[in-house]
Amino acid sequence: xDSVTQMEGPVTLSEEAFLTINCTYTATxxxxxxxxxxxxxxxxxxxxxxxxxxxxxxxKGFEATYRKETTSFHLEKGSVQVSDSAxxxxxxxxxxxxxxxxxxxxxxxxxxxx
Amino acid sequence: GAGVSxxxxxxxxxxxxxxxxxxxxxxxxTALYWYRQSLGQGxxxxxxxxxxxxxxxxxxxxxxxxAERTGGSVSTLTIQRTQQEDSAxxxxxxxxxxxxxxxxxFFGQGTRLTVV
Numbered sequence: 278x279d280s281v282t283q284m285e286g287p288v289t290l291s292e293e294a295f296l297t298i299n300c301t302y303t304a305t306x307x308x309x310x311x312x313x314x315x316x317x318x319x320x321x322x323x324x325x326x327x328x329x330x331x332x333x334x335x336x337k338g339f340e341a342t343y344r345k346e347t348t349s350f351h352l353e354k355g356s357v358q359v360s361d362s363a364x365x366x367x368x369x370x371x372x373x374x375x376x377x378x379x380x381x382x383x384x385x386x387x388x389x390x391x
Numbered sequence: 392g393a394g395v396s397x398x399x400x401x402x403x404x405x406x407x408x409x410x411x412x413x414x415x416x417x418x419x420x421t422a423l424y425w426y427r428q429s430l431g432q433g434x435x436x437x438x439x440x441x442x443x444x445x446x447x448x449x450x451x452x453x454x455x456x457x458a459e460r461t462g463g464s465v466s467t468l469t470i471q472r473t474q475q476e477d478s479a480x481x482x483x484x485x486x487x488x489x490x491x492x493x494x495x496x497f498f499g500q501g502t503r504l505t506v507v
Contacts, residue, residue: 311495320395320500321434321482366434370496377489378424378447379496383433 279304279372283382286364290357290389298352298365298385300341304372310334310343310350311379313366321366324352362389393417395499397483403505404473412468412502416485423466424486424496425458429479437481440466441489473506480504 284299302308312324312334325334330345339354350367367382396415404410416423425437436450440460451457455474460466470477480503484496 313498321484321498323495323497326495376447377422378436378439379484380436381426381434 279308279369279376279380281367281369281380281382283365283367283385286384286386288385288387290387292359292389292391293356294389296352296354296357296361296387298367298387300350300352300367300382302348302350302367302369302372304348304369306372307345308369308372310341311368311370312339312341312350312352313368313381315364315366315384317363324365357387357389359389359391362387395483395485395497397481397499397502399502400500401503401505403507406475406506407472409469409471410473410504412470412481412483412504414466414468414483414485414499416464416466416483417497418464419487420485420497421463421488422486423460424484425466425468426482426484427479428482428501434482437468470504473504475506478504478506 280303309328311326313321314324315321325336327334327343333342341350341352364384364386366384368379370377370379398413423440426434438458439447442463455471458468480501482501484498486496
């Protein structure tokens with residue numbers, strides 16, 4: 278079945294540092310890929326998405342590129358802020374067997390210090 | 392409503408009691424999903440509804456768990472004879488439907504269930 282693997286957290290950075298959170302997936306076909314963010318005390322919300330190979334999703338200074346050759350969708354931001362502290366989830370849907378039920382990774386906690 | 396609404400936001404129950412968790416999806420969203428989020432774990436898929444039917448119940452952990460959806464809208468997740476291992480945050484999400492371009496899921500804030 279489909280699966281998503283993301284790097285273990287927590288990731289701890291100083292403000293203005295460069296962020297990368299790795300995400301790789303296993304699925305046949307051409308799934309859509311997503312990053313969701315969960316701020317403390319809040320529900321998950323969509324951060325960005327990409328629906329086909331080589332697409333780049335971007336939002337709020339974050340970006341991720343759909344790389345089919347490496348089955349990856351790494352999240353990057355050039356300069357993080359304290360307000361970016363949250364848990365980030367990589368997800369896919371529309372992979373094997375035509376299932377569109379979103380499959381999520383375990384989440385990566387990001388802590389940004391002033 | 393404007394977003395996915397879940398109630399209650401917090402529920403503390405005694406072991407062995409039954410609980411009902413409610414999800415009110417975004418109006419017009421035909422697909423509805425229940426997930427469970429335990430401390431240190433990712434999102435565990437429980438059940439998926441398309442309209443009122445549940446084509447995929449594969450994630451329900453035991454026969455103590457059941458869910459229904461009525462009128463293609465509100466869904467209720469019921470846990471019977473709760474156990475301490477049921478303690479988790481239960482998340483509901485909805486999306487416009489199935490199909491590659493309609494799979495963005497919108498989440499509620501969750502119900503934090505604590506079994507004591």
